[in-house]
Amino acid sequence: MTEIEISGVMLPMRESLAREVEVAWNRLASPGTWWTGAERLAIVAEARAIGAGDCGLCQQRKAALSPYTVAGVHDSTSDLPPAAVEAIHRIVTDAGRITERWILSLIEGGEMPALEETKYVEIIGVIAVLTGLDKLHQGLGLPPRALPAPIPGEPSRQRPAGAKRNLAYVSTLAPEDVGPEDPNPYPLHGDKNIHRGVSLVPQEVFNFFDLDVELYLKDHEIRDFEHDFRAISHAQIELIAGRTSALNGCYY
Amino acid sequence: MTDDGAVDSVAHGEILMNLVAVVHGGNLGEMASARRAVRENMGDAAFVDACATIASFSAVVKIADGAGIPLEDFKEEATRDLRAELSINDFQS
Numbered sequence: 001m002t003e004i005e006i007s008g009v010m011l012p013m014r015e016s017l018a019r020e021v022e023v024a025w026n027r028l029a030s031p032g033t034w035w036t037g038a039e040r041l042a043i044v045a046e047a048r049a050i051g052a053g054d055c056g057l058c059q060q061r062k063a064a065l066s067p068y069t070v071a072g073v074h075d076s077t078s079d080l081p082p083a084a085v086e087a088i089h090r091i092v093t094d095a096g097r098i099t100e101r102w103i104l105s106l107i108e109g110g111e112m113p114a115l116e117e118t119k120y121v122e123i124i125g126v127i128a129v130l131t132g133l134d135k136l137h138q139g140l141g142l143p144p145r146a147l148p149a150p151i152p153g154e155p156s157r158q159r160p161a162g163a164k165r166n167l168a169y170v171s172t173l174a175p176e177d178v179g180p181e182d183p184n185p186y187p188l189h190g191d192k193n194i195h196r197g198v199s200l201v202p203q204e205v206f207n208f209f210d211l212d213v214e215l216y217l218k219d220h221e222i223r224d225f226e227h228d229f230r231a232i233s234h235a236q237i238e239l240i241a242g243r244t245s246a247l248n249g250c251y252y
Numbered sequence: 253m254t255d256d257g258a259v260d261s262v263a264h265g266e267i268l269m270n271l272v273a274v275v276h277g278g279n280l281g282e283m284a285s286a287r288r289a290v291r292e293n294m295g296d297a298a299f300v301d302a303c304a305t306i307a308s309f310s311a312v313v314k315i316a317d318g319a320g321i322p323l324e325d326f327k328e329e330a331t332r333d334l335r336a337e338l339s340i341n342d343f344q345s
Binding site for chain 1 (some may be wrong): 261262263265266267269271272273274275276279281283284287294295296297298299300301302303304305306307308309310311312315316317318319320321322323324
């Protein structure tokens with residue numbers, strides 16, 4: 001165990017969780033597969049600003065029964081492309097009502113210049129990691145962590161040749177289609193649909209699940225009811241998981 | 253997850269559900285007492301792991317919804333009756 005200080009009180013934290021939190025922040029600031037480190041942190045900053053309720057358009061859409069009928073301009077804090085801003089705002093504020101049609105409109109272009117599908121998927125990964133990190137701090141009673149400095153470098157820009165749009169709204173990489181040049185997260189983390197969600201950008205699978213298995217459980221631990229892996233029981237973990245998912249409107 | 257029986261059947265279920273609710277809702281005024289209840293009744297390590305679980309399931313929904321992944325066949329079969337009863341298939345993810 002290591003310790004974290006919260007309001008002058010030292011609380012125990014598993015060393016593996018503390019380590020993956022640091023790894024996750026480093027990866028958010030590092031060049032990704034399709035966005036630079038500076039751009040990834042701009043996505044983080046944009047997501048945080050929306051989370052604070054700073055976008056009037058998002059508030060109107062959130063309140064609307066038909067959110068795709070509400071047009072307007074987002075209150076943006078970044079220089080990211082308009083389609084990236086639109087993606088970030090929807091994923092942060094109204095992810096449960098995202099449609100395949102909307103995603104296709106982003107990546108095919110029309111009202112605004114197209115956003116590459118790979119870049120959209122990397123945005124999902126960045127926001128998912130950020131949400132885990134910030135929600136952990138919020139629960140513990142810690143303020144949001146200050147953004148690190150971006151780490152220079154260029155994105156690797158490697159799209160898996162075997163990726164296909166045959167499972168989800170976005171293209172995914174099936175385990176049998178992983179090529180020798182592709183990072184392969186499946187042996188480590190499993191290959192259920194949730195692991196395949198952002199597999200068009202395989203590094204994002206690592207980025208999210210390396211953190212998530214420490215926040216929650218490793219895939220093989222989830223149904224190992226002979227052992228407890230945390231300071232709370234399986235039943236307590238699943239009760240929290242079910243309620244949190246319900247409040248977030250997640251029925252996956 | 254609104255069945256009080258399910259909450260009561262898990263040790264400290266009620267105070268854990270309260271923690272989930274206040275963290276999700278972001279009500280600063282209620283957070284301190286919700287955190288204190290978990291720490292005093294379950295210990296500091298349990299409090300940290302409870303917060304980590306909330307963080308995990310607040311995050312993973314972004315992947316499920318953002319990518320539009322479907323439910324696996326084995327999950328669909330195992331939950332078919334329950335999902336029909338709740339009309340849960342009317343929702344997207």
